[in-house]
Amino acid sequence: MMDLFVVFWTFMIFTSIFWYGFLLFYVGFKGGREIKSMTQAFGRRHEEEKR
Amino acid sequence: MHLAVIDWVIIAVYLAGCMAAGIWMRRFVRGVEDFAVAGRAMDLNLGIASLAATELGLVTVMYTAQLGFTKGFAGATIGVLMAAAMYLVGRTGFVIGPLRRAGVMTIPELFEKRFGIKVRWLAGLFIVLGGVLNMGIFLRLGGEFLVAATGMPAHWLEWVMTVLLGMILLYTVLGGMLSVLVTDYLQFIVKGMGIVVTSILVIASLGWDNLVSGLWLCWDGTLAGVGQMLKAHPFNPLHPTNFGWGYLLWQLVFQLAVATTWQTQISRVLSARDETTAKRMYRRAAFYFVGRFGLPGLWGAAALVYFSQHGGLPAALQGLTANEASLRATPAYLGMLLPSGFIGLLLAAALAAEMSTDSGYLLTWATVIYNDLIVPCVKKPLSSAARLLITRSMVLAIGVFLLFYGLWYEMPGNAWDYLAVTGNIYLASVFTLLVAGLYWRRANANGAYAALVLGAVGPITFLVVNLVVVKAKQLGAHPPAVASLAQEWLLRFNHWFPQAKPIDPALAGASSFALAFLGMFAGSALTPGPAEGKIATPQEVA
Numbered sequence: 001m002m003d004l005f006v007v008f009w010t011f012m013i014f015t016s017i018f019w020y021g022f023l024l025f026y027v028g029f030k031g032g033r034e035i036k037s038m039t040q041a042f043g044r045r046h047e048e049e050k051r
Numbered sequence: 052m053h054l055a056v057i058d059w060v061i062i063a064v065y066l067a068g069c070m071a072a073g074i075w076m077r078r079f080v081r082g083v084e085d086f087a088v089a090g091r092a093m094d095l096n097l098g099i100a101s102l103a104a105t106e107l108g109l110v111t112v113m114y115t116a117q118l119g120f121t122k123g124f125a126g127a128t129i130g131v132l133m134a135a136a137m138y139l140v141g142r143t144g145f146v147i148g149p150l151r152r153a154g155v156m157t158i159p160e161l162f163e164k165r166f167g168i169k170v171r172w173l174a175g176l177f178i179v180l181g182g183v184l185n186m187g188i189f190l191r192l193g194g195e196f197l198v199a200a201t202g203m204p205a206h207w208l209e210w211v212m213t214v215l216l217g218m219i220l221l222y223t224v225l226g227g228m229l230s231v232l233v234t235d236y237l238q239f240i241v242k243g244m245g246i247v248v249t250s251i252l253v254i255a256s257l258g259w260d261n262l263v264s265g266l267w268l269c270w271d272g273t274l275a276g277v278g279q280m281l282k283a284h285p286f287n288p289l290h291p292t293n294f295g296w297g298y299l300l301w302q303l304v305f306q307l308a309v310a311t312t313w314q315t316q317i318s319r320v321l322s323a324r325d326e327t328t329a330k331r332m333y334r335r336a337a338f339y340f341v342g343r344f345g346l347p348g349l350w351g352a353a354a355l356v357y358f359s360q361h362g363g364l365p366a367a368l369q370g371l372t373a374n375e376a377s378l379r380a381t382p383a384y385l386g387m388l389l390p391s392g393f394i395g396l397l398l399a400a401a402l403a404a405e406m407s408t409d410s411g412y413l414l415t416w417a418t419v420i421y422n423d424l425i426v427p428c429v430k431k432p433l434s435s436a437a438r439l440l441i442t443r444s445m446v447l448a449i450g451v452f453l454l455f456y457g458l459w460y461e462m463p464g465n466a467w468d469y470l471a472v473t474g475n476i477y478l479a480s481v482f483t484l485l486v487a488g489l490y491w492r493r494a495n496a497n498g499a500y501a502a503l504v505l506g507a508v509g510p511i512t513f514l515v516v517n518l519v520v521v522k523a524k525q526l527g528a529h530p531p532a533v534a535s536l537a538q539e540w541l542l543r544f545n546h547w548f549p550q551a552k553p554i555d556p557a558l559a560g561a562s563s564f565a566l567a568f569l570g571m572f573a574g575s576a577l578t579p580g581p582a583e584g585k586i587a588t589p590q591e592v593a
Contacts, residue, residue, distance in 0.1 A: 005286035006263060009124035012131070013349055016342030017250050023099070023339065024243040030096035031236050038092050042079040042229075049081070 054201060058395030065399040066218070069237050069406065073222025073230040083438045086227030087156050087418040088322040093232060098332040100239035101232050101411070102319045103339045107242065108408025109193035109401055112347045116381035119351025123266050123285020125293045126351070129302055130344025134337045136306035141333025144326065146311035149489045151326045158317060158481060159423040164591075165488040166496040168427050173503055174481060175423030178314055181477025182416045183449060187457035189412070190216065192378075193405040194458070199382035201398065209458055215405065216458075220450040223410045224443045228322055231410045238403035245400020248393060249385065250346050253353045256388055265356030281355065301557040304564060308482040315415045347381070354384035417445035475563050480506030483567040487575070498575030505570035509563030517553040519544060 080086050093101070118126030140147055155161045159178065163171035194208040203211070222230045254262070269281035284290035288299060310316065310333070323329040358364050358380065365383055368376045389397055421442040433441070483502040487494035519541065526538055527545035534542060544551075 003286070005125070009127070009286055009345075010259070010263075012127065012341055013124070013250075013345050016338075016345045017247055019338050020243050020250075020342050020346070021247045023103075024240060024247065027096045027100050028240050031100045031239075034094040034097045035233055035236060038089075038094065038097070039076075039079065041092060042085075042090065046079070046081070 054394060054398075055391035057392045058398065061392070061395035062399050062402065065237075065241055065402065069234050069403075070218060070222060072237060073226055073234045076222075076226035076229040076233050079229050080225075080227055080439070082435045083421070083442055084156070085229060086439055086442055087414070087422070088318065089228040089232055091322060092324065093319070093322040093328075094324055095328050095331055095335070097232055097236060098319055098323055098328065099336045099339075101235040102316065102332060102336050103343075104235040104239040104242065104403070104407035105231075105315055105319070105411035106340070106408070107343050107404055108189060109196050109405040110189045110408070111343060112401070112404060113192045113196055113378060113381075115344045115347040116351035116354070117378050118344065119348030119353075120355050120377045120380050121281075121351075122283040122288075122293055123270070123281060123352050123355075124345075124348060125284060125286055125288040125290075127341070127345040127348040128288035128294060128299060129306070130341045130348075132299065132303050133306045133309070133340040133344070136303065136310045137333050137340055138337035140307070140310045141330045141335075141337060144330050146485055146489060147317070147320045147329055147333065148326050150317065150485070151320050151323060151329045156321060157419050157422045158312070158314060158485065159419065162484055162488060162499070163427075165494070166484070166499045170484070170496050170499045170503075171423055172427050173500070174484060175419050177477050177480055177503060177507075178419050179416055179424065181474050182314060182412065182419070183452070185474045186409075186412050186416070186449075186453060189405070189409060190453060190458045193401075195379060196382045196401060197398070199379045200386045200394070200401065202386060212458055213454060215402065216409065216450055216454060219406050219409045219413070220447060223413050224446050227442070227446075228318070228414060231407075231414055232322075234410060235407045238407040241396075241403040242400045242407070245397050245403070246342070246346050249389065249397055249400075250349055252389060252393065253350055253385075257353050257356060262353055262356055265359060266352055269355055269359055285352065298557045301561045305478070305560060308478045308564070312478055312482045312485060314419060315411050318411070318415045318418070350385060351381045354381045357384055357388075413446050413449050416449055417442055420445045420449075475510040475560055476507045479509070479560075479563040479567040482564070483571050487568075487571045491575070493580065494571060494575045495578065495580040497578040498571040498573070501570030501574030502567045503570075506563055506567030509559055509566050513554050513556070513559030520551050520553050523548075523551070 084090055115126070115130070118129075139145070150158070150161060153161050153164070155164075157175070157178075159171045159175040162174050190212045191208075194212040197203065197211060198205050198208050222234060226233075257265070266281065266285040270283075270285050283293040288294045289296060294302075319332065320329040323332060363369070364376055364380060365387075368379055368383060371379065385397060386394065421438070425441060480503045483506060484499050487498065487502070523541040523545040526534075526541050527549075530542060531538060
């Protein structure tokens with residue numbers, strides 16, 4: 001019953017679950033910091049425009 | 052409805068958080084550049100979250116789960132090809148590198164530099180028609196997932212999706228790409244949690260070995276007695292009963308065109324801080340696209356095995372056509388499988404998928420309408436406030452159009468073919484214009500017109516021929532007592548060509564690309580280009 005295609009899909013599906021789980025934390029953490037710095041940069045720009 | 056209080060709480064918290072974040076970003080929007088491309092301030096990880104969130108909608112989950120139900124794990128092969136195409140484009144910078152360097156807001160804007168303003172306008176029209184008509188199916192399919200997964204009354208679908216679209220429109224109209232990026236980020240997290248938890252629960256409940264052996268049994272017919280015959284090899288995509296070589300080769304080209312041409316993906320490239328960020332975003336996000344097909348495909352395959360081992364499809368799905376039943380089997384299975392709390396998470400994830408895709412698409416097509424269809428026709432420069440107002444109005448107008456065209460209006464049976472065809476027209480012609488415009492010095496406006504026209508010929512021929520062949524066969528099998536003129540003509544067609552078969556979609560798609568490239572080559576090679584210095588060269592464009 002076990003053939004190379006089964007091994008391939010088993011690898012792909014379990015790696016995908018791991019990858020989604022990893023990105024959840026990695027992108028979750030780093031993306032959050034990027035939003036913070038992006039909004040700060042926009043905020044500074046608008047302060048300068050006001051002045 | 053099988054939702055507990057905890058499920059409602061999860062959904063309410065998610066929706067409230069998303070709306071608050073989306074509306075809050077409004078304060079940073081000062082002009083169209085902020086609204087359409089987030090002031091080109093998007094960094095790597097936010098880009099990955101936004102790209103992944105936008106391209107994994109509820110409509111994607113529905114059709115990739117359907118592929119798992121009808122083709123087993125092999126149905127996810129398209130995801131592997133998509134990931135390969137994304138990585139290749141991210142590695143080489145093919146098309147996306149020069150596109151980002153050009154500093155444009157949309158793809159057609161680049162065409163003006165290279166081919167002139169009329170080509171920009173025409174290409175913009177192709178993009179908007181292809182994109183908006185494709186999007187027409189999103190709301191209804193997404194609603195069907197929610198109906199099947201929650202067990203809510205079917206007649207609620209239109210109202211639930213109308214309210215959801217209203218919420219999406221509110222934050223997209225106010226904050227544009229800035230709101231879309233931040234809500235995409237939240238939706239990426241909620242959706243990721245839902246997908247991971249659901250996949251683990253699916254595997255834990257069925258058992259991996261049982262799932263694999265169940266698929267083999269569905270394939271060899273042992274479990275066929277309960278109406279669950281798997282007609283395609285569940286693991287080997289090259290098997291004659293599955294996709295086969297020809298279709299997969301065509302899909303590789305198609306996915307390459309999507310990665311370089313589909314405006315919603317390109318809008319993330321154009322919003323990126325710089326070219327390096329855009330390329331890294333593509334490389335890092337590439338493997339996500341395997342799971343985009345593989346994990347809902349896993350749920351679909353599990354639904355097939357589960358129902359096969361438990362006496363067949365539930366009663367509610369048994370009266371449906373095979374296509375409809377395969378589409379709704381997965382959400383019905385998940386609705387039965389997931390316990391309280393988890394079903395709330397799955398629904399929050401499903402709403403996140405729908406919202407992230409809809410908001411990204413609404414904004415993208417509205418930007419093209421403003422930037423490439425309206426701006427070229429305006430003689431006097433508009434104020435910043437007027438430009439912003441027009442773009443916001445376009446987002447709203449597309450939303451209203453989708454509400455009636457895609458949700459409240461029942462589409463005719465062949466609308467699906469029509470939508471696939473319009474998407475193909477866009478991809479074939481715009482991909483050709485981009486590649487030739489960026490990499491072939493001799494490409495000119497005449498070649499661009501020829502590519503746009505010929506790129507449309509293949510898909511339209513496919514649509515017309517298939518309609519005629521199918522209708523002629525149906526009439527031939529059951530001729531009416533009194534035939535109308537059109538029916539007589541179809542009966543004659545059936546008599547003259549009794550062996551006629553519908554055109555293979557892969558052949559139609561591949562021919563549209565071949566014809567578009569032929570048009571570009573012939574049009575540019577056989578006609579003189581513009582005088583030196585009148586139009587930008589590929590190097591000057593980027």
